[in-house]
Amino acid sequence: MKKVVSEISGTVFSLPWLIARDHGLFAAEGIDMAFVHARPSGVVQHTENPADVNPVLGHVAFEEARVSIYRA
Amino acid sequence: MVRPDSPHSYPGTLGNKPIAVQFHAGSHYVALRLLEGYLPKEKLKLVHYGSPQQRFEAMWHGAVDACAVMEPWIALGEKLGCKTLCEGHYLGAENASDDMDEATFAAINRAVARAVDMFNADKRRYLHYLIDDPRSAAALARYGGLTPDDFHLPRLRYVQATPYTDEIVADTYHWMVRWGLISSAACPADLVDNRLPAAATASAAD
Numbered sequence: 001m002k003k004v005v006s007e008i009s010g011t012v013f014s015l016p017w018l019i020a021r022d023h024g025l026f027a028a029e030g031i032d033m034a035f036v037h038a039r040p041s042g043v044v045q046h047t048e049n050p051a052d053v054n055p056v057l058g059h060v061a062f063e064e065a066r067v068s069i070y071r072a
Numbered sequence: 073m074v075r076p077d078s079p080h081s082y083p084g085t086l087g088n089k090p091i092a093v094q095f096h097a098g099s100h101y102v103a104l105r106l107l108e109g110y111l112p113k114e115k116l117k118l119v120h121y122g123s124p125q126q127r128f129e130a131m132w133h134g135a136v137d138a139c140a141v142m143e144p145w146i147a148l149g150e151k152l153g154c155k156t157l158c159e160g161h162y163l164g165a166e167n168a169s170d171d172m173d174e175a176t177f178a179a180i181n182r183a184v185a186r187a188v189d190m191f192n193a194d195k196r197r198y199l200h201y202l203i204d205d206p207r208s209a210a211a212l213a214r215y216g217g218l219t220p221d222d223f224h225l226p227r228l229r230y231v232q233a234t235p236y237t238d239e240i241v242a243d244t245y246h247w248m249v250r251w252g253l254i255s256s257a258a259c260p261a262d263l264v265d266n267r268l269p270a271a272a273t274a275s276a277a278d
Binding site for chain 1: 094095096097098100117118119120121122123124126142143144164165166167168169171172176177179180182183184186187188190191198201202205207208228230252253
């Protein structure tokens with residue numbers, strides 16, 4: 001089995017992935033799929049300037065190479 | 073989306089009114105794409121509020137006039153009587169790291185493709201993933217909760233993965249440059265590599 005770690009941000013983006021995990025579809029393809037959640041927003045500084053916000057957002061695990069795929 | 077008692081009934085009155093989005097995410101981009109058809113750029117007042125829950129609650133409690141949200145927050149808002157002033161859809165993207173090999177990516181896509189077919193064959197059966205997500209279930213419950221019958225099923229559109237076309241990439245790039253969301257010095261071909269999706273799609277069709 002090939003180990004793959006995937007990040008989940010909004011569940012709506014990953015719904016088919018959750019179905020695939022729970023119905024053994026990844027395993028049938030030889031994939032041992034694990035999920036980690038994107039970093040929560042936490043306390044947010046409200047701003048009208050997009051430049052004030054890090055565009056990485058919650059995809060920290062991907063940026064740190066702890067997961068190999070995410071979707072948004 | 074606006075509160076049930078909001079005076080706004082279409083997007084054209086939202087000029088200079090705060091609208092909660094998450095900058096650099098889908099809610100930001102789709103809000104611009106939708107509202108630029110109704111309002112001049114200088115009247116768009118998008119405010120970064122973070123997660124869908126934070127955006128929904130900012131709208132619900134009156135901190136902003138409107139919010140841009142996705143499911144299950146659309147279903148919750150509509151159940152509570154909120155008004156959807158405009159609605160847009162956008163392409164999701166699978167973002168893989170450089171070291172993702174083609175065979176693994178193709179295998180993942182085959183599994184997801186089968187899951188997409190399962191979902192589309194019986195959508196309500198799988199809505200518990202949206203309702204019971206531990207990150208939002210408690211918040212949804214505070215507002216009365218959701219059942220699968222509360223969702224508008226045609227809104228949930230999952231399709232087989234296909235590569236972004238060069239035309240879509242170019243159109244999106246030029247749109248982002250126009251809104252100052254990406255440097256015009258950036259080259260689209262340097263930012264999007266479609267080789268893996270192309271291989272995965274070919275494998276999924278076998």
